[in-house]
Amino acid sequence: MRKDxxxxxxxxxxxxxxxxxxxxxxxxxxxxxxxxxxxxxxGEELEPARKKxxxxxVKEIFIEDLRETFTKDFVFPMFRANALYEGQYLLxxxxxxxxxxxxxxxxxxxxxxxxxxxxxxxxxxxxxxxxLAYYALKPDITVIAPWREWELTSRTKLIEFAEQNxxxxxxxxxxxxxxxxxxxxxxxxxxxxxxxxxxEAPDEIVYQRTISPESAPDKPTFISIDFEKGDAVAxxxxxxxxxxxxxxxxxxxxxxxxxxxxxxxxRYVGMKSRGVYETPGGTILLAAHxxxxxxxxxxxxxxxxxxxxPRYAELIYNGFWFSPERHMLQALIDASQNxxxxxxxxxxxxxxxxxxxRESPNSLYDMRVVTFEDDQGAYNQQDAQGFIKLNALRxxxxxxxxxxxxxx
Numbered sequence: 556m557r558k559d560x561x562x563x564x565x566x567x568x569x570x571x572x573x574x575x576x577x578x579x580x581x582x583x584x585x586x587x588x589x590x591x592x593x594x595x596x597x598g599e600e601l602e603p604a605r606k607k608x609x610x611x612x613v614k615e616i617f618i619e620d621l622r623e624t625f626t627k628d629f630v631f632p633m634f635r636a637n638a639l640y641e642g643q644y645l646l647x648x649x650x651x652x653x654x655x656x657x658x659x660x661x662x663x664x665x666x667x668x669x670x671x672x673x674x675x676x677x678x679x680x681x682x683x684x685x686x687l688a689y690y691a692l693k694p695d696i697t698v699i700a701p702w703r704e705w706e707l708t709s710r711t712k713l714i715e716f717a718e719q720n721x722x723x724x725x726x727x728x729x730x731x732x733x734x735x736x737x738x739x740x741x742x743x744x745x746x747x748x749x750x751x752x753x754x755e756a757p758d759e760i761v762y763q764r765t766i767s768p769e770s771a772p773d774k775p776t777f778i779s780i781d782f783e784k785g786d787a788v789a790x791x792x793x794x795x796x797x798x799x800x801x802x803x804x805x806x807x808x809x810x811x812x813x814x815x816x817x818x819x820x821x822r823y824v825g826m827k828s829r830g831v832y833e834t835p836g837g838t839i840l841l842a843a844h845x846x847x848x849x850x851x852x853x854x855x856x857x858x859x860x861x862x863x864x865p866r867y868a869e870l871i872y873n874g875f876w877f878s879p880e881r882h883m884l885q886a887l888i889d890a891s892q893n894x895x896x897x898x899x900x901x902x903x904x905x906x907x908x909x910x911x912x913r914e915s916p917n918s919l920y921d922m923r924v925v926t927f928e929d930d931q932g933a934y935n936q937q938d939a940q941g942f943i944k945l946n947a948l949r950x951x952x953x954x955x956x957x958x959x960x961x962x963x
Contacts, residue, residue, distance in 0.1 A: 596740025808835020
C-alpha cells in the first residue's frame with residue numbers, strides 16, 4: 556500500500572527513464588519532486604539535465620560535482636583493500652551507489668523531503684545498493700522504486716508515456732539501444748542486448764574508454780606513482796588531487812589499451828549476468844598499490860589482508876558499504892596502510908600494467924639478507940635445518956601413523 560508522500564528526492568540523470576519517472580511520480584504520488592544529479596566523472600554534460608528538470612516544473616534542482624569526494628572517500632578506501640569481486644571486477648558501479656544514496660538522504664534532510672526514489676530495475680543489483688544505503692542512513696525514509704511498481708515494462712511503453720506527457724525524447728532514444736552503459740570516473744560498464752549471449756565476443760563498438768591492445772603503441776610508456784599510507788598522492792613526481800590522479804591514469808590506460816574485462820558475474824539477486832567493463836586507471840592503480848605493499852607489508856599481515864579481501868569486495872558489490880562489518884574491515888585495512896608509503900615504477904604496454912620498480916622508506920626488503928653473495932652473517936643458513944624439521948614433524952608423525960594403518 557502506498558504511503559502519503561509529500562516530497563521525494565529523485566536520483567535524476569535527465570535520460571528517458573528518469574525523465575519518465577519524474578513525471579510518473581507527480582502523476583501517481585501527487586508529490587513535489589526534487590532532482591539530484593551527481594557528476595561522478597561519467598563524461599557527460601550535466602546542464603541539459605538541469606534544463607529538462609526546469610521544463611518539467613522542478614523547483615529544487617541539485618547538480619553537484621562529486622568527483623573528488625567519490626575518489627577520495629570511496630574509490631581510494633576500496634583500493635587500499637585491493638578489492639576485486641570474484642577475483643576480477645574492480646567494482647566501478649558498486650562503489651558509486653553509496654555516494655549517490657548518501658547525498659540523496661542529505662538533500663532529503665535539507666529540503667524536508669520524506670521519500671527518495673531511484674531508477675534501478677527489479678532485476679539488478681543497484682536497487683539493493685541504493686536501498687540498503689538509504690535505510691542505513693535514514694531508517695524511516697520512504698523508498699520509491701518505480702520499476703517495481705509501474706506497468707511501463709518496455710522501452711516502447713516508456714516512449715508512449717513520454718509522448719503522452721510531452722516529455723522530450725532524443726531521436727536516438729526512440730529505437731532500441733544496442734546495450735546499456737553506466738559510467739563514472741573509475742570505470743564504464745556495458746550490459747544487455749548485444750552483450751547478453753556470453754558465447755559471443757563483444758563488438759569493438761562496446762569499448763568506449765580504451766583503445767584495443769592491438770592498436771596501442773608499439774613503444775611502452777613508463778610512469779611512477781607515489782603513495783602515502785596506501786593512497787596515491789603523485790604521478791610522475793607531481794602531487795595531484797585524488798580525482799586528478801585517477802583522471803590522468805585513465806588517459807594513460809586508455810592510450811595503452813589497459814583495463815578491459817569481459818565478465819560473467821553472479822548478481823546478488825541470484826542470476827548470472829554478462830558485463831563488459833573498462834577500468835583503465837583503476838587497473839594501473841591496483842598494480843601499483845600491490846607493488847608498494849609487496850615491500851612494506853609484513854608477510855602475515857599481507858596474507859591476512861588478502862584473505863579478507865573477497866569478503867570486503869562482496870560487501871561492496873552487494874551494497875553493504877554502510878554496514879558495521881564493512882566499517883570494521885575498513886578499520887583493519889586502513890591500519891595496515893600506515894607503512895604503505897613509497898614510489899612504484901610501471902611499464903604500460905599493449906594492455907598490461909607491469910610493476911618494474913618499487914622503493915619505500917618503510918621497506919622490509921633487506922638486500923643483505925636475500926643476496927646470493929656473502930651476507931656477512933645477516934642470515935645463518937644452518938638455522939633452516941631446525942626450521943624445516945619442526946615444520947615436518949606433523950608430516951612425519953602422520954606418515955608413520957599411516958604405515959600402521961592410521962587415518963588422516
